């Protein structure tokens with residue numbers, strides 16, 4: 001029994017309310033796993049004997065996100081709780097942990113339908129853990145093992161194959177032998193998955209602390225042929241040897257392109273159905289890497305690198321060029337720049353127009369400002385109005 005604290009304490013009133021209405025309710029899944037591992041807890045999921053409509057009638061603030069899958073979101077104190085009706089369909093009797101004689105409750109059946117023992121954990125309102133499949137032991141042993149028959153679990157949802165790899169990357173855990181066999185046998189089903197679901201797992205895989213371990217499994221279990229982009233990526237082995245943790249999806253996209261230039265960034269983005277934001281980030285990083293290849297580190301490079309891209313840039317450089325650059329030095333250089341944005345330039349379009357009252361407005365003003373911006377950044381002209389005007393006088397715009 002563990003004392004309910006923090007987010008579980010917050011969520012307790014949801015469990016109480018469901019129980020007061022005559023249903024069973026438990027905390028379940030990843031939140032218990034992370035709690036026992038003393039990792040930060042993500043979303044709190046609740047499993048219950050109540051049907052979605054019944055939850056809708058009990059609570060006022062309910063979002064019907066996936067009624068067909070038995071899931072609704074209950075909003076309480078500005079926090080979302082995913083409340084799912086017990087998964088009861090299908091056979092389950094061969095999944096029992098040897099220590100358990102009988103399935104007594106429906107929660108047992110629900111747990112039997114879950115992916116891995118470390119996720120098939122529930123907790124009641126008293127903080128008592130329900131662990132029918134040795135999940136706590138597997139947490140201690142750092143093992144990822146399917147609940148019962150792996151072939152069945154992976155056929156039910158082949159995404160679980162990628163989830164296994166992703167958990168190994170996040171937690172550094174080892175895959176159980178049976179689970180490995182089942183992955184080898186069922187891996188072709190990955191092809192049928194919606195790309196968006198695959199991309200979510202890939203993103204989490206690369207952000208894992210033990211990404212090298214996850215990728216080694218991906219390689220050893222020969223999963224790449226079933227994953228968009230990876231199936232065309234021949235540098236996977238060298239990629240794995242050099243990869244470091246905390247890679248964002250945009251970094252990975254940039255890195256894959258840099259390692260194998262015949263895979264275009266736009267192609268990766270399309271195949272993985274990435275967001276516009278990820279595409280923009282990947283292109284920006286790629287521009288910075290290309291600039292670095294030509295010019296090394298200079299003021300213009302750090303000026304163009306937005307502060308939140310500096311670390312990412314450093315990680316990519318250290319992989320592509322072996323020699324690692326001092327991230328601290330990049331930050332210092334950035335701080336010492338004469339200007340940090342265009343707006344800090346001590347001259348603007350109006351000032352320029354005033355200098356040339358007879359010249360027609362046009363794109364030349366923007367071009368001139370860009371030239372001045374660059375000259376100030378590299379330190380060729382001080383950022384002072386008189387000096388900037390002086391420069392313009394000597395280099396007047398050419399009238400077309």
Ligand SMILES: Nc1ccn([C@@H]2O[C@H](COP(=O)(O)OP(=O)(O)OP(=O)(O)O)[C@@H](O)[C@H]2O)c(=O)n1
Pocket residue numbers: 028029030031042043045113114115116119120157159160163
């Ligand atoms: N394909 C899946 C997805 C999820 N689950 C179960 O549903 C729970 C919640 O799933 P999800 O929120 O996707 O994952 P978490 O395990 O909570 O991990 P994280 O939030 O870190 O993604 C899992 O713990 C697992 O018990 C499952 O059995 N099969």
